[in-house]
Amino acid sequence: MSLRVIAGKFKGRKLETVDGVTTRPITDRAKESLFNILAGDVIDSNWWDLFSGTGAVGIEALSRGASFVRFTDMNRAPIETIQ
Structure with missing residues (x-):
C-alpha cells in the first residue's frame, strides 16, 4: 500500500511501511476527513x-x-520505521 502525506510542508512525501500484517494503515480519505474536521486546531x-x-x-x-507528536505502538518494528 502506498502511503503519502496529503498536505503541509511534507506534502507528497511517501511513507515507509512495515512488511507483514502488523499494521493497518489509515486511508488517505479517512485521514483527509479527520484533518478537515480539525482544520485550524492542528x-x-x-x-x-x-x-x-x-x-x-x-x-x-x-x-x-x-x-x-509522541508515537506509541505495542510492536517495536513500526516505531523503528517511523524514526
Whole structure:
C-alpha cells in the first residue's frame, strides 16, 4: 500500500511501511476527513499517535504545523520505521 502525506510542508512525501500484517494503515480519505474536521486546531498543538502503525496520522499532523507528536505502538518494528 502506498502511503503519502496529503498536505503541509511534507506534502507528497511517501511513507515507509512495515512488511507483514502488523499494521493497518489509515486511508488517505479517512485521514483527509479527520484533518478537515480539525482544520485550524492542528497548528502548534501536541499529539499522541496511539497505535501508530505507519505513523501516518502523526506525521500528517507535523506536516500541518503540530509542534510535537509522541508515537506509541505495542510492536517495536513500526516505531523503528517511523524514526
